[in-house]
Every structure is written in C-alpha cells, then in structure tokens.
Amino acid sequence: MARNVSDSDSVRRQNRGLVLGALRVQGPMSRTALAAATGLSHASITAITHDLIVQQIIVDLEPTERPDARGRGRPATLVGFNRRVGTAALFEIDVNRARISLVDYGGVLVDRIETPLTPRTFAETRPTQFLADRLRQLKERNPAEASVLQRVAISIQGILDRDEPSLRWSPISHIADTPFVAELSAEFALPVALYKRGRLLAEGARWLDPALSDASVATVFVGSTVAMGMTFRGKILGRGEEGATEFGHMNHLPNGALCRCGMRGCIEAYASDYGVLRTAYSVPETATPAPAVPPQEYEGMIARAEAGNRAATHAFNTAGRAIGFGLGRMMAVFDPSHILVVGPGARAFSLMKSEILAALAGTLICHVNGLPQVVAYRDEREPVFKGLMMKTLNDIDQTDFAARA
Amino acid sequence: MARNVSDSDSVRRQNRGLVLGALRVQGPMSRTALAAATGLSHASITAITHDLIVQQIIVDLEPTERPDARGRGRPATLVGFNRRVGTAALFEIDVNRARISLVDYGGVLVDRIETPLTPRTFAETRPTQFLADRLRQLKERNPAEASVLQRVAISIQGILDRDEPSLRWSPISHIADTPFVAELSAEFALPVALYKRGRLLAEGARWLDPALSDASVATVFVGSTVAMGMTFRGKILGRGEEGATEFGHMNHLPNGALCRCGMRGCIEAYASDYGVLRTAYSVPETATPAPAVPPQEYEGMIARAEAGNRAATHAFNTAGRAIGFGLGRMMAVFDPSHILVVGPGARAFSLMKSEILAALAGTLICHVNGLPQVVAYRDEREPVFKGLMMKTLNDIDQTDFAARA
DNA sequence: ACACTTTTTTTCGAGCAGCGAAATTAATGC
DNA sequence: GCATTAATTTCGCTGCTCGAAAAAAAGTGT
Numbered sequence: 021m022a023r024n025v026s027d028s029d030s031v032r033r034q035n036r037g038l039v040l041g042a043l044r045v046q047g048p049m050s051r052t053a054l055a056a057a058t059g060l061s062h063a064s065i066t067a068i069t070h071d072l073i074v075q076q077i078i079v080d081l082e083p084t085e086r087p088d089a090r091g092r093g094r095p096a097t098l099v100g101f102n103r104r105v106g107t108a109a110l111f112e113i114d115v116n117r118a119r120i121s122l123v124d125y126g127g128v129l130v131d132r133i134e135t136p137l138t139p140r141t142f143a144e145t146r147p148t149q150f151l152a153d154r155l156r157q158l159k160e161r162n163p164a165e166a167s168v169l170q171r172v173a174i175s176i177q178g179i180l181d182r183d184e185p186s187l188r189w190s191p192i193s194h195i196a197d198t199p200f201v202a203e204l205s206a207e208f209a210l211p212v213a214l215y216k217r218g219r220l221l222a223e224g225a226r227w228l229d230p231a232l233s234d235a236s237v238a239t240v241f242v243g244s245t246v247a248m249g250m251t252f253r254g255k256i257l258g259r260g261e262e263g264a265t266e267f268g269h270m271n272h273l274p275n276g277a278l279c280r281c282g283m284r285g286c287i288e289a290y291a292s293d294y295g296v297l298r299t300a301y302s303v304p305e306t307a308t309p310a311p312a313v314p315p316q317e318y319e320g321m322i323a324r325a326e327a328g329n330r331a332a333t334h335a336f337n338t339a340g341r342a343i344g345f346g347l348g349r350m351m352a353v354f355d356p357s358h359i360l361v362v363g364p365g366a367r368a369f370s371l372m373k374s375e376i377l378a379a380l381a382g383t384l385i386c387h388v389n390g391l392p393q394v395v396a397y398r399d400e401r402e403p404v405f406k407g408l409m410m411k412t413l414n415d416i417d418q419t420d421f422a423a424r425a
Numbered sequence: 426m427a428r429n430v431s432d433s434d435s436v437r438r439q440n441r442g443l444v445l446g447a448l449r450v451q452g453p454m455s456r457t458a459l460a461a462a463t464g465l466s467h468a469s470i471t472a473i474t475h476d477l478i479v480q481q482i483i484v485d486l487e488p489t490e491r492p493d494a495r496g497r498g499r500p501a502t503l504v505g506f507n508r509r510v511g512t513a514a515l516f517e518i519d520v521n522r523a524r525i526s527l528v529d530y531g532g533v534l535v536d537r538i539e540t541p542l543t544p545r546t547f548a549e550t551r552p553t554q555f556l557a558d559r560l561r562q563l564k565e566r567n568p569a570e571a572s573v574l575q576r577v578a579i580s581i582q583g584i585l586d587r588d589e590p591s592l593r594w595s596p597i598s599h600i601a602d603t604p605f606v607a608e609l610s611a612e613f614a615l616p617v618a619l620y621k622r623g624r625l626l627a628e629g630a631r632w633l634d635p636a637l638s639d640a641s642v643a644t645v646f647v648g649s650t651v652a653m654g655m656t657f658r659g660k661i662l663g664r665g666e667e668g669a670t671e672f673g674h675m676n677h678l679p680n681g682a683l684c685r686c687g688m689r690g691c692i693e694a695y696a697s698d699y700g701v702l703r704t705a706y707s708v709p710e711t712a713t714p715a716p717a718v719p720p721q722e723y724e725g726m727i728a729r730a731e732a733g734n735r736a737a738t739h740a741f742n743t744a745g746r747a748i749g750f751g752l753g754r755m756m757a758v759f760d761p762s763h764i765l766v767v768g769p770g771a772r773a774f775s776l777m778k779s780e781i782l783a784a785l786a787g788t789l790i791c792h793v794n795g796l797p798q799v800v801a802y803r804d805e806r807e808p809v810f811k812g813l814m815m816k817t818l819n820d821i822d823q824t825d826f827a828a829r830a
Numbered sequence: 831a832c833a834c835t836t837t838t839t840t841t842c843g844a845g846c847a848g849c850g851a852a853a854t855t856a857a858t859g860c
Numbered sequence: 861g862c863a864t865t866a867a868t869t870t871c872g873c874t875g876c877t878c879g880a881a882a883a884a885a886a887g888t889g890t
Contacts, residue, residue, distance in 0.1 A: 027849080031436060060877080062879095063842095092887045093838065093885080093886060093887075096839090266757040271757075345676065352672055354670075431877090432847095466849050466850075467850095496865080500866085502867085
C-alpha cells in the first residue's frame with residue numbers, strides 16, 4: 021500500500037500542472053509572467069516550457085505587432101496552448117435537447133450538433149447508439165480534429181453511482197441504468213467522463229465571475245428541474261469531489277406535492293417550472309407532473325405574477341419558500357458566502373427573493389453569521405457548457421499533459 | 426501569487442509526513458515496515474529516519490525480548506515516537522463539564538483536571554481566565570512536560586467563525602464572542618486550535634473503527650445537543666476542511682418546537698434529551714427548554730419507553746422522526762455509506778431506528794442508492810477526546826516536525 | 831552609427847531529493 | 861565455524877529547482 025510518495029517525477033508533474041493551469045486561467049503569457057503566476061524561478065520556467073514546446077503541448081506565439089504596448093527591453097514572446105494537439109467531444113444531455121460540441125485544446129468551438137429530445141427518444145434508440153451516431157458524424161465532418169480526440173465528457177441530470185461512472189436515475193426517460201459510458205469508451209477507445217449538471221454549474225460559476233473563484237458558493241439552477249452545485253473556497257464540493265447534490269429532491273414538506281421523481285414533497289415539486297404552473301392553476305398536488313413545460317408558458321406565468329396576478333404571485337411565493345427552506349437546511353451542513361440563482365427561474369428571482377430570505381433568516385447559522393449574498397444571474401452565458409469544457413480541458417492538462425512524456 | 430510550488434524541500438516534508446503518519450496510525454515499526462507502509466525505498470527511509478532521530482523526534486526502541494516471534498536474519502529495530510519531545514494540552518468544554526488533559530507526543534495521558542460547569546460559570550469567571558488558571562495549574566504540576574508544551578487545542582460546541590478561530594455562538598452560556606483563543610495564545614505564546622465538537626466526532630470515528638477510516642461516514646451525536654461530523658472517503662468534510670455542521674439546528678418543522686438556540690423547529694428541539702422529555706411530559710412546545718437534564722432522568726425515560734410506556738415511546742418516535750428527516754435532507758447534499766449514532770442517545774437507538782429508516786426510505790437518494798448502514802455505538806470510548814488528541818498530535822507531526830529543522 | 835539601458839530569456843554550477851544495486855550487519859541453523 | 865536469512869546502510873546515479881551570471885533583443889541618446 022504505497023501512496024503519495026513524492027519524488028522528482030511528481031515534482032515535475034506538479035510544476036508542469038501549475039504552468040498549464042496558469043495558462044488555462046489567464047490565457048497566453050510570457051515566461052516572465054508565468055514565473056510570477058506560478059512562483060517558480062525563471063530557470064525552471066525555461067526548462068518546463070522548453071519541454072512542453074518539444075512535446076508540442078504549447079507553442080511560442082508569433083509576436084502580434086502591437087506597437088502601442090511596446091517599451092524598452094527585449095520584447096516578451098508569449099506562449100499559449102497548441103490548439104491542434106488535442107480535442108474533446110462534449111455532450112450536454114437535457115430533458116428536451118441533446119448537444120454535442122467539438123472543442124480544441126485552446127477552448128475554441130470547432131463544430132456542434134444539436135438534436136431535440138422527446139421522452140420517447142431513448143426508448144426508440146439505445147442511448148449508446150444515439151450518442152455514438154452523433155460522435156461518429158462529428159468525427160467524419162472534422163477528420164483533422166478527430167484524429168487527436170482525447171476525451172469525451174457528458175453532462176447529464178440525475179443521480180450518479182457512488183463508485184463507477186454510471187447513471188442510477190435520471191429525469192431523462194429511459195437513459196438511466198444503460199451502460200452508455202462503458203460502451204462509448206470501449207467503442208471509441210477513449211476516456212469518457214460523466215458529470216452531473218449541477219456540478220458543472222458550480223464549475224461554470226467560477227469562470228463566469230473571477231471574484232467567485234475563491235469564494236464559497238452555492239449555485240442553484242431553477243428551471244425544468246432544480247439543481248445545485250457547491251464550491252468551498254474555490255473547491256468543488258458535495259457528495260465528494262465528484263461534486264453532485266440532489267438539492268431539487270431534498271424534502272420540503274413530508275407527504276407534500278408529487279414530484280417527477282416519484283417521491284413527494286421535493287423542493288422541485290414546488291419550485292420547478294411544472295411545480296409553479298401546478299400551484300398557479302390549482303391543480304391538485306398529487307396530480308402527475310407535466311412531462312415538459314414550454315418555455316413561453318413559464319415566461320407567461322412570470323409576466324402575470326409581475327403584473328400582480330394573485331394565483332401567479334402565490335405560486336412563486338410557494339416556490340421561493342421551498343427553495344428558501346431547502347437552502348436554510350443545506351446551510352446547517354454547508355454555509356456558502358454566496359448563493360447564485362441561475363437558469364430560467366432567475367428571471368423570476370424578484371418574485372421569490374423575499375420568501376427565500378425570510379426562510380434563511382429563520383436559521384441559526386444565518387442568525388449568527390448573517391445572511392449570505394443571494395443574487396440571480398440572468399445572463400448566464402451557458403455556464404454548464406463553459407464548466408463542462410473547462411473541467412474537461414483542465415483534466416487533459418493535469419492528467420495527460422502534466423505527466424512527463 | 427505563488428502557490429504550491431514543488432521543490433526538494435516540499436518533497437522531504439511530504440515524505441517525512443508520510444513516515445510520521447504511518448507511525449501515528451500503526452504504531453512503532455521497523456524501517457522495513459515503514460518502507461512498505463509509505464511506499465518509499467529503503468534508502469530513503471534510512472535517510473529520513475536518521476534525520477528524525479538526530480532531531481530527537483523519533484527514537485530507536487530498545488529490543489524488547491520477545492523470544493516468541495524471533496526468526497532468522499538480522500532482527501528489526503523498531504522506531505517509535507520520542508514521547509518526551511513534545512506535549513499538548515487538550516481542553517474539552519461541554520455544557521456541564523470542563524476537562525483539560527496533558528498528553529505527550531506518544532499519545533499517553535500525563536495528567537488531567539476536571540471541573541463541573543454551571544450556566545453561571547463563565548459569567549462569574551472570564552473564559553480566558555478560567556482556562557488559563559487550569560492550564561497554569563497543569564503546567565506547575567508537570568514541569569518537565571510543560572517545558573515542551575507545543576500546542577493547546579480546545580473542543581467546544583457552537584458555531585465557529587468562518588474565517589478566524591473564534592466562537593460566534595454556543596449553547597454554553599457566556600462563552601461566545603469572548604476572545605479566549607487569541608488571549609490564551611498570547612499569554613502562553615503557543616498556537617491554540619479551536620475545534621467544533623462535531624468535527625472531532627468524525628475524527629474520532631476513524632480511530633474507533635479502522636474499517637471506517639476510508640468510508641464516507643456521518644457521525645451523529647445525540648444527547649444534550651444534537652451534533653454531526655462527516656467524512657467523505659476518509660476525509661473530514663462539512664463547512665469546509667474545518668469540518669463543522671450545525672445538524673442539530675437544521676430546521677425540522679417550520680415554526681415548530683422552541684430550541685435552546687432561540688430558533689423554532691430545530692432537530693435538537695425534538696431529538697435532544699430536553700426535547701424528548703418535553704414531548705413525553707406534554708409540556709407545550711413553546712416552553713423554554715430546561716437548561717440541563719440530569720443523565721438519570723434521560724435514562725429513566727429510555728427505560729420507560731422500553732417498558733412500553735406510550736408517552737415515552739411517542740417522544741422517542743418523534744425524536745427519531747426529526748433525526749430521520751434531517752438525515753434525509755442532508756443526504757441530498759452529502760450521502761454517506763455509514764451513519765453512526767453516538768452519545769447518550771445511542772442507548773435509545775432501537776426506539777428511534779424505525780422512524781429514522783422510514784424517513785430515509787422516503788428520499789430519492791436512498792430510493793436509488795439504497796439505505797446507508799445506520800448503526801449505534803454505545804461504547805463510545807471517548808471519541809471526542811480521541812479525536813481531539815489524534816488531530817492535535819497529527820497536526821504537530823505534519824506542521825512542526827515534517828518540515829526540516 | 832554606435833554605445834548604453836532595459837527587459838526577457840537562457841545557461842551554468844550547486845545542492846538536495848529519491849532510487850536501485852551492492853555491501854554490510856546481526857542474528858539463526860547446521 | 862560457516863552458510864543462510866533478513867534488516868539496514870552505503871554508493872553511484874539521475875532529476876529537479878534555484879540563484880547568479882550571461883546572453884539576447886529590443887529601445888534610447890549622442
């Protein structure tokens with residue numbers, strides 16, 4: 021049982037990882053800047069960048085003529101990622117849409133395929149085949165990039181297995197418990213990573229706002245589901261490093277409203293789009309939830325609530341209360357300094373905010389430590405995609421490229 | 426911004442830490458065994474142990490004549506901690522008792538002072554003075570050990586500040602918001618660590634049962650308070666690495682029973698000793714909680730419930746329900762494979778078990794992943810003390826002694 | 831033009847890690 | 861006494877980082 025022995029090899033890996041990480045976060049920079057960013061000496065930076073350039077992982081960038089920022093002294097030559105050295109295929113599987121994107125090692129989108137989903141899709145086509153078909157198509161359309169494909173990563177909703185990368189349950193019909201990760205990995209002879217969407221939200225929040233990258237943040241997605249990702253002082257947290265919570269299915273009221281998951285009283289059953297509509301239309305709480313809510317119908321309900329419609333206002337208050345109590349209960353275990361609300365529900369944040377804050381105010385932690393900052397991010401600029409891409413590229417950096425050739 | 430640079434110094438620190446950690450966990454052993462336990466080569470073990478012996482941190486143990494386990498070949502000389510190289514003072518502050526223990530670097534108890542506490546104690550004596558008096562007394566009684574005192578560590582209940590080691594709130598009267606950590610540290614010129622008791626429970630659980638040291642465990646203390654510590658795959662978790670949860674004050678029922686903390690509906694208000702007695706005696710939920718419950722009264726209630734008394738049974742059912750819903754809600758954020766119940770309430774576990782399991786069964790996570798193992802540890806053999814001591818000694822290992830002289 | 835200044839980058843030599851292989855040490859067995 | 865066995869140390873080697881000095885590549889000034 022040998023673990024964590026440190027030797028000169030692990031030193032190099034660590035420091036190469038530091039260099040790649042700095043480039044990933046801050047973009048191309050000079051060797052001098054790298055020394056400052058990593059804390060390594062100039063001598064070491066020279067050695068490490070030399071190695072990485074020989075291995076074609078990074079390249080010296082051509083000096084772009086920017087006569088404005090020129091001073092005395094030898095001009096810096098920036099180094100940046102060699103975009104051609106690798107690519108990754110990123111699947112985002114949502115309830116009503118699947119999307120696969122091919123990105124290069126520099127984080128530039130190469131190509132993308134989008135497909136609408138229905139609840140029948142994965143009953144009619146095996147998930148493995150559905151995904152493999154699209155991946156094959158993408159590879160055929162981009163042979164150059166496909167030849168250096170390094171990773172497949174998948175974003176999905178649901179509950180992952182504690183130990184292996186497989187899906188135990190999902191709100192997406194007929195996809196859970198099919199071994200698509202293993203099958204894809206075997207078919208394409210590539211590592212396939214599976215991430216819970218909520219976890220990627222947390223990852224994405226870091227890249228959205230640099231101020232949050234060291235903070236403790238809970239990112240709550242409100243829309244057709246309710247999900248959450250957490251970071252503590254910049255590190256992904258929740259159900260372990262694999263980072264996943266089932267916030268949407270935390271119990272709000274025992275024996276309460278029926279949720280899509282089949283349980284009763286989940287937060288999602290009150291706070292998701294279908295929950296809000298059900299409350300607003302006074303549909304019995306035990307009625308089977310609608311399989312999908314058209315975005316415009318949810319938007320319309322927000323508009324009516326903002327116009328003062330009583331039923332609509334009440335529905336959003338109920339939603340806010342569910343979210344607020346959930347957050348308050350979560351805070352007994354983990355108390356973030358910031359809470360972000362993202363997704364379609366962020367548009368309705370002002371309708372839920374007072375209930376959320378009231379529920380938080382009733383918790384001991386908030387009473388003692390004060391309320392966290394609760395803000396909505398409407399313009400989300402695709403935090404899930406960004407999180408999925410950055411996580412995957414960073415993983416290539418640290419796992420594949422930080423190790424010596 | 427330079428961080429985490431790896432150089433030969435950090436390599437040595439890491440590997441010295443590995444050696445000390447192996448000795449801490451497995452006790453004295455031969456150099457060959459150390460090589461196997463750490464994964465380092467024999468040559469490195471020789472170098473590292475030589476250094477540590479020169480610095481008097483570890484010593485070659487005299488060969489205890491054990492003719493039974495002798496074989497051929499050169500006999501192994503075991504190395505073990507030099508018990509005289511350092512000592513630590515450990516405070517355990519509970520609602521009705523304070524205890525300070527002096528332990529040596531080998532983990533052997535040297536001396537101990539116990540003092541009963543009342544709700545007035547810290548109103549009459551400043552906390553700093555109370556603690557300093559006892560520490561001074563302990564030092565005077567043990568001058569030899571006191572001369573190598575390295576650390577003071579304190580176990581306490583309540584809510585710690587997010588950033589600095591101070592107490593924001595505590596069920597122990599008149600102790601919160603007094604700067605005793607800083608003052609003690611200044612007066613004795615020593616590092617003073619402050620730990621939440623729940624966190625030490627989690628630490629202690631590791632040392633109680635080696636099988637749990639790599640598992641994901643929630644350790645729930647049930648007694649005059651309700652507290653919880655968590656580990657994920659062997660690592661302490663919850664409100665960050667500082668490891669603390671406020672499980673007892675997670676809301677169970679909005680606007681529910683009055684808790685000692687002043688909030689309403691906390692789990693503690695139903696599941697702690699005073700909560701159980703209040704339910705059993707049909708005292709109104711809004712009545713001010715008793716400041717302290719004599720152990721025998723709680724024991725008596727357990728006996729009555731076990732004898733079939735309806736009111737008593739009902740009270741423990743209510744307590745179990747509160748704990749069960751709380752655990753179920755926690756599992757949306759963090760789902761352990763094992764749940765341990767410790768403390769006086771472990772004696773009543775069988776009275777609460779069915780309600781706990783029923784509540785857990787109603788959660789999506791358990792529905793999908795199965796129920797965690799829920800067991801009670803009656804014979805707790807002082808997990809808090811053990812956790813406090815091991816955490817503190819390990820901290821000395823890694824912080825003070827792993828660094829090169 | 832040509833020497834000087836400034837800034838970036840590389841080179842060089844020293845110091846310290848850990849490692850594998852070989853040597854040494856200290857017992858037992860015959 | 862000598863072979864055997866097992867624990868430990870010694871030796872020679874490689875790899876890493878570092879600080880200091882040198883080299884490179886510009887702009888500046890006369």
